[in-house]
Amino acid sequence: MFSFCFDPASLDGLAWMACYLTTGKHMAIYTSLFTVLLLLAITAPSALLFGFLGASSARSPFPPISWIGKAYIAIVRGVPDIAFFLFFVIALDQLFEWIRHEIKCPEWTESIWQGNDFVVCDIAKLPLGNAPQWVHETYGFFLAVLTFAIVFGAFAANVLYGAMRAVPQPQLETAEAYGMTRRQVFWRILVPQMWVFALPGLSNLWMVLIKATPLLFLLGVEDIVYWARELGGAKTARFTDYPHGDWRMWYFLALLIFYLLFTRVSEIVLDKLMLKLTHGQATLAGEAQRKAAA
Amino acid sequence: MKSILLGTAALAITASVAFAGSHSVVRMGTEGAYPPYNFINDAGEVDGFERELGDELCARAELTCEWVTNEWDSIIPNLVSGNYDTIIAGMSITDERDEVIDFTQNYTQPDPxxxxxxxxxxxxxxxxxxxxxxxxxxxxxxxxxxxxxxxxxxxxxxxxxxxxxxxxxxxxxxxxxxxxxxxxxxxxxxxxxxLIGGGVGMGVRESDTELKEKFNAAIQSMKDDGSLNALLEKWEIGPGF
Structure with a gap:
C-alpha cells in the first residue's frame, strides 16, 4: 500500500508492520469486520420481528395460530444451534432452487436428484451460475441473516411471550372496561409496557448474538475468525513477502479485545435504555426512580 | 477479492464462445490453504500451482472461470449441491471419493x-x-x-x-x-x-460429464506439449509426466 513496501524483506520494525498490516489480505479481514457488524445490524431487528410474531401468535386466542407460535418456539429452542445452522442453509437453498425449478422449467423430466447430485435447470439456480462472485456472497450472507433471525427469533419470542404475561392483568382489564377492543388493548396497553420486562432477556440475547457471529464461518461466509486463522497461520517465505511463524494467538487476542469492547459498549447502551424504559413503570426500579425524583 | 475473472486475454477468447454449453461461467472451488498447490497470496487472491494450472486449462477449454474458496471439510458436499462446478484443491483421486464425485485424469503424479x-x-x-x-x-x-x-x-x-x-x-x-x-x-x-493415492485430479459432479471431458482434453493437451511438466517443476511438485 505504501510506496516503501516494494521490498518488505529489507524492512524491519514499524515499517515492516505498517506494510504487513495493509496487504490486500489484511484488507479482507477489515472488510469482514464490517460484514459482522452489518450482519448484527440486520439480524437484530429481524430476529425481534420474528420474536414478536412468534410471541403474539403464541398468545392468540385462536388455537391453530397459537399452536404454530408455540411449535416454532419449542422446536427452534430445542434443536442445537449448529445442527440448525448446517441444516438450514443447505435445506433453504435447495428449497428455493426447487421452487424456482418447478416454476421455470416445467418441461424438465429428469429427477432433480441424480445419484448424489442435486441438479436443477440452469435458469433456476440461485444465484445464477454465471452471476459474479459478489452476488453469490450476498446471497450467502442473506441466507445467514435469515437463519440467524429464525434461530434468535425463537428465543426472542419466548422472552417477549413472558414479558407480555408480566404486564399487570388489572391494567388490561381496566382498558377493556373503558371500552377498548382487544386490538387496542394489545397495541396501546400491552406492547408499550412489555418492553421493560423483556429488556433483560433481550439484552442477554443480544450478547449471545454478538458472540455467535463466528458461526457465520460455518455458513461459508468468510468472517473475522476465518481470516484471523488464515492470516495467523505460519507463512513460509516461498509463498509470501511477509513470512512469519504461528501468529494465531495474536490474531485471536485481537478478536478477543474486539468482542470484549463491543459487548462492553452494548452493556452501557442497554443500561441507558433500561433507565429510560423503567421511567414511570410500576416496577421496583420505576418506583425507585420516582422516589429519587420526589 | 478472492475471486477474479480470468485475464482479459482469456476473456477475449471466451467472449466469442457464449455457446460454451450449459456453463457460461465455471466456478472453480479450492481450499486456499495448501501451498504450493493453492493458497491465498498477500493480495488476498487465490494463487499457487493450481491457480496457474486452472487458468491455463480454462483458456484451453475456452471457458470463463471464476475462483471460489471453500473449507476442505465441506468441499465435496458443496460441489455436489452445486455451489461451484469443480474442485481443484490438491485432491488425490481415491475410490472412496470417486463414488461420490467424478475425477478428471490426474494432473500430478502420485506425490509421496x-x-x-x-x-x-x-x-x-x-x-x-x-x-x-x-x-x-x-x-x-x-x-x-x-x-x-x-x-x-x-x-x-x-x-x-x-x-x-x-x-x-x-x-x-x-x-x-x-x-x-x-x-x-x-x-x-x-x-x-x-506412497499413497493415485495422483491429483479435478473433481466434478457425476452428472457433469460434458465439463469433465473438456477438462480431460485440456489436461491431455498440457501433458502433450510439456507445459504441465514446466508448471510442476516451477512449483516443485513431485515428478513430471
Missing part, C-alpha cells in the same frame, strides 16, 4: 507423502501419535496403520500440533511439507515416505 517432526524426536510409526488433515488420504492411511491419528481441519494446524508436541509427527504431501522443513531449523522431514 512425508513425515515432518521436530528435530531429534524419535517417531514410533506404529504406536505414536501422528497428525493429518481431516478427510485426506493421509488421515485414512494413519487410521489403518495402527498409530494414533489426530485430525485437524486445516493443514496449518497439523504443523502447529507437531510444534506444540501434541503429535509426534505430521503426515502430508511432500510438496507441502518440504518448504516448511527448509525454512524452519527445528522441523525436519523423516526418511520414511509413504
Amino acid at each position: 507423502s512425508s513425515y515432518l517432526a521436530l528435530d531429534g524426536t524419535d517417531v514410533d510409526f506404529e504406536g505414536g501419535v501422528i497428525a493429518a488433515q481431516a478427510n485426506t488420504i493421509q488421515a485414512a492411511f494413519i487410521a489403518s496403520s495402527g498409530a494414533t491419528l489426530v485430525e485437524f481441519a486445516t493443514p496449518d494446524e497439523t504443523i502447529a500440533a507437531v510444534r506444540s508436541g501434541e503429535a509426534d509427527a505430521v503426515l502430508a504431501d511432500d510438496a507441502y511439507l518440504r518448504p516448511i522443513a527448509d525454512e524452519n531449523a527445528d522441523l525436519v522431514l523423516l526418511d520414511k515416505q509413504e
Whole structure:
C-alpha cells in the first residue's frame, strides 16, 4: 500500500508492520469486520420481528395460530444451534432452487436428484451460475441473516411471550372496561409496557448474538475468525513477502479485545435504555426512580 | 477479492464462445490453504500451482472461470449441491471419493507423502501419535496403520500440533511439507515416505460429464506439449509426466 513496501524483506520494525498490516489480505479481514457488524445490524431487528410474531401468535386466542407460535418456539429452542445452522442453509437453498425449478422449467423430466447430485435447470439456480462472485456472497450472507433471525427469533419470542404475561392483568382489564377492543388493548396497553420486562432477556440475547457471529464461518461466509486463522497461520517465505511463524494467538487476542469492547459498549447502551424504559413503570426500579425524583 | 475473472486475454477468447454449453461461467472451488498447490497470496487472491494450472486449462477449454474458496471439510458436499462446478484443491483421486464425485485424469503424479517432526524426536510409526488433515488420504492411511491419528481441519494446524508436541509427527504431501522443513531449523522431514493415492485430479459432479471431458482434453493437451511438466517443476511438485 505504501510506496516503501516494494521490498518488505529489507524492512524491519514499524515499517515492516505498517506494510504487513495493509496487504490486500489484511484488507479482507477489515472488510469482514464490517460484514459482522452489518450482519448484527440486520439480524437484530429481524430476529425481534420474528420474536414478536412468534410471541403474539403464541398468545392468540385462536388455537391453530397459537399452536404454530408455540411449535416454532419449542422446536427452534430445542434443536442445537449448529445442527440448525448446517441444516438450514443447505435445506433453504435447495428449497428455493426447487421452487424456482418447478416454476421455470416445467418441461424438465429428469429427477432433480441424480445419484448424489442435486441438479436443477440452469435458469433456476440461485444465484445464477454465471452471476459474479459478489452476488453469490450476498446471497450467502442473506441466507445467514435469515437463519440467524429464525434461530434468535425463537428465543426472542419466548422472552417477549413472558414479558407480555408480566404486564399487570388489572391494567388490561381496566382498558377493556373503558371500552377498548382487544386490538387496542394489545397495541396501546400491552406492547408499550412489555418492553421493560423483556429488556433483560433481550439484552442477554443480544450478547449471545454478538458472540455467535463466528458461526457465520460455518455458513461459508468468510468472517473475522476465518481470516484471523488464515492470516495467523505460519507463512513460509516461498509463498509470501511477509513470512512469519504461528501468529494465531495474536490474531485471536485481537478478536478477543474486539468482542470484549463491543459487548462492553452494548452493556452501557442497554443500561441507558433500561433507565429510560423503567421511567414511570410500576416496577421496583420505576418506583425507585420516582422516589429519587420526589 | 478472492475471486477474479480470468485475464482479459482469456476473456477475449471466451467472449466469442457464449455457446460454451450449459456453463457460461465455471466456478472453480479450492481450499486456499495448501501451498504450493493453492493458497491465498498477500493480495488476498487465490494463487499457487493450481491457480496457474486452472487458468491455463480454462483458456484451453475456452471457458470463463471464476475462483471460489471453500473449507476442505465441506468441499465435496458443496460441489455436489452445486455451489461451484469443480474442485481443484490438491485432491488425490481415491475410490472412496470417486463414488461420490467424478475425477478428471490426474494432473500430478502420485506425490509421496512425508513425515515432518521436530528435530531429534524419535517417531514410533506404529504406536505414536501422528497428525493429518481431516478427510485426506493421509488421515485414512494413519487410521489403518495402527498409530494414533489426530485430525485437524486445516493443514496449518497439523504443523502447529507437531510444534506444540501434541503429535509426534505430521503426515502430508511432500510438496507441502518440504518448504516448511527448509525454512524452519527445528522441523525436519523423516526418511520414511509413504506412497499413497493415485495422483491429483479435478473433481466434478457425476452428472457433469460434458465439463469433465473438456477438462480431460485440456489436461491431455498440457501433458502433450510439456507445459504441465514446466508448471510442476516451477512449483516443485513431485515428478513430471
